[in-house]
Amino acid sequence: MSNNYINMPFNYMGNKFKLLPQLDVLMDYTKDVFCDLFGGGSVSYNLGVKYGGILFNDFLMGDFHYSVKNDPFTISTHTKEICSYIKDKDTYNTIRAEYNKSPTPALLWALILTCNSNMMRFNKQGKFNQTYGNRSWNSSTDLKWESLLKRYKELPPIRFFKKPVEQLKKIFSYNSMIYLDPPYYNTEAGYNTFWDIEKENILLDYCLNSSSSIAVSGVLFSSKENSPLLVGLQQAGWCVHNLNISYEHVRKNKDGNYQEVLLTNY
Ligand SMILES: C[S@@+](CC[C@H](N)C(=O)[O-])C[C@H]1O[C@@H](n2cnc3c(N)ncnc32)[C@H](O)[C@@H]1O
Known part of the structure; x- marks a missing residue:
């Protein structure tokens, strides 16, 4: 792991810290603003340094950040x-x-x-x-705290939001780099309490009608129903990048094989 990536002192399930080197090379750095709409912080506070501004949404903890x-x-x-x-x-x-x-x-x-x-x-x-x-x-x-304090000084201006993503349609009309890391459909993560098929379909619609560069994280399963969002983006011809990681919370015997992916429209 490169020393340039900092780990957050407030942890999230589904935290993308271990995937940062693989995500880093797949972002579109031609855009000026980085929009991270599902919070946590590990992606914005690491990859966001390469942009002119960050729009950071965390619907549970935007005010905390x-x-x-x-x-x-x-x-x-x-x-x-x-x-x-x-x-x-x-x-x-x-x-x-x-x-x-x-x-x-x-x-x-x-x-x-x-x-x-x-x-x-x-x-x-x-x-x-x-x-x-x-x-x-x-x-x-x-x-971790010392690294974050140092990182605050290196980051471009950040705007913090605390909204459910369904209320952020406007952001999809900007010409920016949007990173989406929604709760993993069909898994048992605690934050899935706030996520359902209706929201998946709303997000799919926002993605397919956006002029921004968009990258969406997710997991594809071989033996159970896949996320309608990921399926819809694949059907629309988005690029599928396979990433290497294994999750302890995804039990192989129950879920069959699974593949962590990043889907992009660029
Ligand atoms: C996979 S985690 C994001 C992890 C983050 N990218 C990181 O690296 O730390 C998914 C997040 O989606 C948030 N979430 C759940 N429902 C949401 C909604 N309707 N709108 C916005 N965020 C939501 C959860 O609170 C959770 O933090």
């Missing part, structure tokens, strides 16, 4: 304090209840660092519901 970037020291100090208070399941549950009542960026970040597998999970009402993970802010978080 904005706050951390604009007030990093206050938020990291509070987060460390909250992490040191969380010692067990009971203290974790108290903080989780406090966050769900009055969310703040530091409470959210502390929950991400102390929850099971560091993987945030929200229910349909948008309440954080991941369980305690017996972990905390550690030396690896320190390193």
Whole structure:
């Protein structure tokens, strides 16, 4: 892994960090603005440095990313304090209840660092519901945080949004580079709570009627129903790039063979 790629101190399931070298060579760098509409940060904060501007949408955490970037020291100090208070399941549950009542960026970040597998999970009402993970802010978080602080200084101007992608039709009419990493259809990722076939079809329609360069991440399965979005883009003649990665959460005996792909319209 190149030292130029930074790993985020707030983890997402489906985080594209390991795929960055393969995604990097497949982006269209002739465009000025990079639009990353499914959040997380690992793609924008790494590949976005090569563009003149970034439009970053994270429908669960757009405001969190904005706050951390604009007030990093206050938020990291509070987060460390909250992490040191969380010692067990009971203290974790108290903080989780406090966050769900009055969310703040530091409470959210502390929950991400102390929850099971560091993987945030929200229910349909948008309440954080991941369980305690017996972990905390550690030396690896320190390193990731230092890299992110350095990276903030290298990034072009960023606009943060916190919207479901269905409400971002306008962005598809710009002439930019749009990267889409939607929840993987037909998998069990926690964030799939917010994703369904109707949204797949809306996104398919936006993609097929856009003048931008678009790259869409996904997985193709050999033995179960594939994402209507990926199938529709393939039928429309988009290029299919096979990527190398294996996911522990995709069980081979249950799902048969699978292939991580990037589909592009350029
Ligand atoms: C595969 S993850 C993105 C990971 C990210 N590219 C990274 O590298 O960290 C998919 C994301 O889609 C978000 N999501 C789910 N439903 C959405 C919706 N309707 N609109 C926008 N984002 C949505 C989830 O919160 C999740 O963060």
